[in-house]
Amino acid sequence: MDNNIEEKWSKLWYENHVFEPEIDEGIEKFFVTVPWPYTNGSLHVGHGRTYTLGDIIARYKRLRGYNVLFPMGFHESGTPILAFSERLRNNDINTIKLYKSYLSEYEKPEDMDIILEKFKEPENIADYFARVIIKDFKNLGYSIDWTRSFTSADKFYQEIVKWQFRKLESLGLLKKGEYPILYSINDENAVGEDDIKDGDTDKVSIEEFTGVVFKGKNYNLMAASLRPETLYGVTNLWINPEARYVLIGYKNDKYVMSYEGYLKFSFQHENVKLISDVSNNDILNQKFKVPLYGICVSVISASFVDPDNGTGVVYSVPGHSIFDYIYFKNNNIKNEIKNVVKTNSDTNVENLVKKYDLFNNDSKLKEATQELYKEEFYNGILINSGKYSNLSVQEARELIKNDLLKDNNAMIFYETTRKAITRSGSKVIVAILKDQWFIDYSQKWLKEKSHDLINSMKFYPELYRKAMNDAIDWLRERPAARKRGIGTKLPFDENWIIESLSDSTIYMVAYTNRNELYNIYNHLNNINDDILDHIFLNKNLKNKYDDYTMENIVKAKNEFDYWYGNDLRITAPPHISNHLSFYIMNHAAIFSGKYLPGGLMVSGLVISNGAKISKSKGNVISLLETVKKYSADIYRLFIAVGADISSLLDWNEKDLTSIIKKQSMFLSIFENYSDNSDDNNYIYKWFYSSFYKNLKDYFTNMESMDIRDAYISIFYNVLNDLKYVENRGFNINKALKMVMHDWLIALSPVMPYSCEELWHKYVKDSFVSKEYLDFNIDDKIDYNILRSEEYLSRVLSDIREILKIIKYPGKIINLTVYGDIQKNFIENFNNKTLKKEYNMMIKDYMKNKNRIDNNFLDEYYILNENREFIEKSLNMKINIIQCNEILLKNPWPGRPLIKIE
RNA sequence: GCGGAGAUUGCCGAGCUAGGAAAAGGCGAUGGAUUUAGGGUCCAUUUCCGCAGGGAUUCGGGGGUUCAAAUCCCCCUCUCCGCACCA
Numbered sequence: 001m002d003n004n005i006e007e008k009w010s011k012l013w014y015e016n017h018v019f020e021p022e023i024d025e026g027i028e029k030f031f032v033t034v035p036w037p038y039t040n041g042s043l044h045v046g047h048g049r050t051y052t053l054g055d056i057i058a059r060y061k062r063l064r065g066y067n068v069l070f071p072m073g074f075h076e077s078g079t080p081i082l083a084f085s086e087r088l089r090n091n092d093i094n095t096i097k098l099y100k101s102y103l104s105e106y107e108k109p110e111d112m113d114i115i116l117e118k119f120k121e122p123e124n125i126a127d128y129f130a131r132v133i134i135k136d137f138k139n140l141g142y143s144i145d146w147t148r149s150f151t152s153a154d155k156f157y158q159e160i161v162k163w164q165f166r167k168l169e170s171l172g173l174l175k176k177g178e179y180p181i182l183y184s185i186n187d188e189n190a191v192g193e194d195d196i197k198d199g200d201t202d203k204v205s206i207e208e209f210t211g212v213v214f215k216g217k218n219y220n221l222m223a224a225s226l227r228p229e230t231l232y233g234v235t236n237l238w239i240n241p242e243a244r245y246v247l248i249g250y251k252n253d254k255y256v257m258s259y260e261g262y263l264k265f266s267f268q269h270e271n272v273k274l275i276s277d278v279s280n281n282d283i284l285n286q287k288f289k290v291p292l293y294g295i296c297v298s299v300i301s302a303s304f305v306d307p308d309n310g311t312g313v314v315y316s317v318p319g320h321s322i323f324d325y326i327y328f329k330n331n332n333i334k335n336e337i338k339n340v341v342k343t344n345s346d347t348n349v350e351n352l353v354k355k356y357d358l359f360n361n362d363s364k365l366k367e368a369t370q371e372l373y374k375e376e377f378y379n380g381i382l383i384n385s386g387k388y389s390n391l392s393v394q395e396a397r398e399l400i401k402n403d404l405l406k407d408n409n410a411m412i413f414y415e416t417t418r419k420a421i422t423r424s425g426s427k428v429i430v431a432i433l434k435d436q437w438f439i440d441y442s443q444k445w446l447k448e449k450s451h452d453l454i455n456s457m458k459f460y461p462e463l464y465r466k467a468m469n470d471a472i473d474w475l476r477e478r479p480a481a482r483k484r485g486i487g488t489k490l491p492f493d494e495n496w497i498i499e500s501l502s503d504s505t506i507y508m509v510a511y512t513n514r515n516e517l518y519n520i521y522n523h524l525n526n527i528n529d530d531i532l533d534h535i536f537l538n539k540n541l542k543n544k545y546d547d548y549t550m551e552n553i554v555k556a557k558n559e560f561d562y563w564y565g566n567d568l569r570i571t572a573p574p575h576i577s578n579h580l581s582f583y584i585m586n587h588a589a590i591f592s593g594k595y596l597p598g599g600l601m602v603s604g605l606v607i608s609n610g611a612k613i614s615k616s617k618g619n620v621i622s623l624l625e626t627v628k629k630y631s632a633d634i635y636r637l638f639i640a641v642g643a644d645i646s647s648l649l650d651w652n653e654k655d656l657t658s659i660i661k662k663q664s665m666f667l668s669i670f671e672n673y674s675d676n677s678d679d680n681n682y683i684y685k686w687f688y689s690s691f692y693k694n695l696k697d698y699f700t701n702m703e704s705m706d707i708r709d710a711y712i713s714i715f716y717n718v719l720n721d722l723k724y725v726e727n728r729g730f731n732i733n734k735a736l737k738m739v740m741h742d743w744l745i746a747l748s749p750v751m752p753y754s755c756e757e758l759w760h761k762y763v764k765d766s767f768v769s770k771e772y773l774d775f776n777i778d779d780k781i782d783y784n785i786l787r788s789e790e791y792l793s794r795v796l797s798d799i800r801e802i803l804k805i806i807k808y809p810g811k812i813i814n815l816t817v818y819g820d821i822q823k824n825f826i827e828n829f830n831n832k833t834l835k836k837e838y839n840m841m842i843k844d845y846m847k848n849k850n851r852i853d854n855n856f857l858d859e860y861y862i863l864n865e866n867r868e869f870i871e872k873s874l875n876m877k878i879n880i881i882q883c884n885e886i887l888l889k890n891p892w893p894g895r896p897l898i899k900i901e
Numbered sequence: 902g903c904g905g906a907g908a909u910u911g912c913c914g915a916g917c918u919a920g921g922a923a924a925a926g927g928c929g930a931u932g933g934a935u936u937u938a939g940g941g942u943c944c945a946u947u948u949c950c951g952c953a954g955g956g957a958u959u960c961g962g963g964g965g966u967u968c969a970a971a972u973c974c975c976c977c978u979c980u981c982c983g984c985a986c987c988a
């Protein structure tokens with residue numbers, strides 16, 4: 001199908017408002033959504049799966065007679081667009097390269113620099129890609145109602161987000177608290193994955209250390225540890241002889257730690273004061289008391305201590321730390337080594353040192369440490385640890401940590417899981433945000449409501465219902481606002497921007513009445529809560545509004561009442577633990593009854609040529625490129641039949657080729673069509689029945705969203721049937737003519753362009769995209785005729801099997817079909833009214849019993865009707881005989897006797 | 902580690918929910934047909950054995966339940982995904 005045809009229909013659909021539905025109380029509505037795309041770049045073949053599935057379902061529901069709303073908007077919230085724009089402003093080479101590659105799909109080379117220049121303003125990136133994505137989606141033939149489109153940066157929409165947050169607040173779901181974040185000291189800003197060097201490939205996260213306080217005469221030492229449960233095994237403390245240590249004041253007490261540690265600590269606690277530097281000798285000359293345990297230990301220099309990890313002070317547990325143990329042995333330190341954790345295995349410090357030969361080869365040091373920690377964490381029991389003895393390591397760790405914190409013997413110290421710098425080269429640490437806003441998803445009433453909702457929804461495939469329920473249980477508080485990024489200002493505190501996933505949980509409501517809300521906002525410059533309460537929650541208006549506003553309010557409410565409930569939302573698995581959970585929980589919190597989500601479809605991931613799609617693998621294939629190269633219908637066909645919805649779909653040339661072949665076969669059958677036949681044969685009746693059997697299977701499968709199976713029936717099987725008619729020597733045009741009308745409608749959800757073109761050429765001058773398909777087709781299927789054809793092919797295959805085994809060439813085939821004798825025998829045998837003279841048939845009957853067909857087809861007639869076909873297929877003559885005697889070896893229904901001469 | 906999904910033929914993948922002659926469909930391979938240059942299209946074959954439509958063996962490994970197990974139950978091995986503030 002050439003691009004001109006696609007363009008033509010795309011334009012005509014748009015001009016004729018084919019996909020812009022209006023309220024019609026007489027018709028049942030169906031409201032389907034897919035997540036709005038994020039507009040920081042162009043889309044690749046993987047992105048297209050969800051959107052295409054959405055369109056296929058929208059189109060299918062339309063042909064089933066539903067009033068279908070399939071809208072689309074754009075997500076512009078969050079930091080990535082901002083970050084990309086900033087990098088362009090900084091002339092970052094990789095970012096420029098990336099955006100040039102996006103632009104090269106759409107623009108002439110000479111225009112690119114001008115556009116790139118504009119991208120230094122973030123909103124231009126968002127606007128630009130929203131525009132090209134619309135173009136991509138139109139090219140793909142999506143039946144989207146673009147008149148209801150909006151973005152998360154639109155002012156009127158942000159009124160809804162604010163309303164939503166005030167609702168959450170009134171429900172007691174908003175909270176404030178402390179929260180650790182990744183932070184750049186130089187930039188004085190929170191940093192995300194995008195801001196960190198190699199942040200996407202080597203993830204940085206936050207680790208919680210226990211900063212244990214060792215009391216001394218003049219000041220305390222703070223040693224940050226991940227394993228507070230080993231406290232009773234402490235033999236000494238370590239500091240680095242080369243590092244700078246400082247004395248700090250905090251909460252009426254004095255502490256010593258490395259300078260780097262102090263910097264981090266000061267971002268995690270309030271009112272931390274740097275007093276002075278402290279000489280290493282001063283520290284080394286003192287003893288410090290181990291909390292809880294109570295003994296005093298000395299401080300020893302150790303070069304392996306990293307001043308930029310934790311506090312730069314480490315407590316030494318040679319019994320359970322391989323680093324400490326090796327340093328003990330290498331430096332001949334005589335302190336007693338104490339064991340405080342017991343496991344049943346041989347995995348302990350000494351054995352691991354031997355196993356990996358760590359004294360001579362420290363390359364495996366980290367690995368061995370991991371192995372030890374894992375073993376002790378999961379299987380360890382505390383010993384020699386005072387009142388904590390006999391507790392499991394997991395219990396003891398929590399308990400000791402809490403006991404230490406309670407008496408100010410420890411403070412929480414956060415550290416990054418690896419050393420990280422931003423793209424601009426400044427250091428990334430963990431800072432504590434005061435007054436972080438959270439949405440509290442941990443509340444029981446909300447979890448219960450959400451589970452109820454999930455259990456009332458439809459899931460495709462079913463397995464995601466459990467995944468969804470689990471995700472809801474696992475969710476706790478979620479930070480819901482950030483200090484920067486594109487988005488809506490938090491209504492209670494304008495210094496905060498609502499976080500980008502939290503501003504997109506109920507946005508589908510605005511698809512129903514986008515234009516009216518837009519009007520109201522433009523007219524009033526805001527949208528009061530009482531208006532939105534009225535429209536969305538059916539509450540009474542509190543204020544008086546002018547006629548224009550009232551008109552829009554009434555219309556907006558009608559639209560919402562008619563369309564809402566999002567009947568089906570389609571996404572990918574990575575959304576389960578975030579977007580979909582928020583979607584469900586926010587709806588459960590705010591809405592009820594028919595306005596709650598109706599169903600969820602989760603489609604598997606798309607890979608490309610066997611590998612995960614990523615820039616580094618070089619297998620990113622742009623959606624636009626694909627459509628240009630192949631065609632929208634080919635892409636859509638691949639999405640529909642390439643894999644089951646739940647399984648992963650591999651985009652590759654080989655599978656694509658076979659789909660292209662099938663599609664061009666389909667097109668050429670139509671191309672060669674002419675209405676020229678008055679031929680009559682039972683094969684046409686068979687084809688007709690078989691077609692409606694396939695259509696019936698199509699309906700069954702589409703109703704349960706098994707799109708692949710549905711299209712194997714209606715596309716592949718029907719094509720094969722047509723070929724079969726042709727191979728049998730009959731007229732393919734006559735067969736095609738009988739089903740063309742219904743076939744094109746049924747295929748149109750997946751191949752809208754081809755079907756639209758063929759429909760206009762051969763059927764009539766209306767839009768196939770708006771045609772309905774009759775669901776009641778049972779009376780069009782003649783099962784007897786389908787069985788006849790099955791019978792025929794079974795006989796043929798039996799004959800072939802025999803021919804294969806016998807080595808001599810036969811000339812004539814005698815086919816003896818069952819007669820009245822056999823029929824009567826079966827009936828009488830079942831009724832136990834068998835006469836004596838038939839007894840000799842019993843043995844033969846029993847032997848073949850489970851292969852006998854109990855539909856008594858007129859086999860004599862069928863074989864005679866198809867005599868020519870059989871003879872031609874086998875290149876042999878056949879004799880057909882109807883049996884009328886009692887035999888030792890009988891023909892039975894479905895199993896004629898075959899004798900080759 | 903926890904939670905989830907999975908292992909079927911040369912390969913990709915159905916079948917498993919409701920147990921009843923395993924191998925749908927596709928790709929690849931083989932043979933044949935076709936005035937097919939080649940790619941194309943069609944027919945057949947593609948676990949093994951078989952000179953009559955038959956038989957045997959198979960669904961990651963090992964047990965069990967059952968007249969009957971790819972399917973239900975238990976154990977083991979291996980693979981993939983998620984584990985949080987990021988769209």
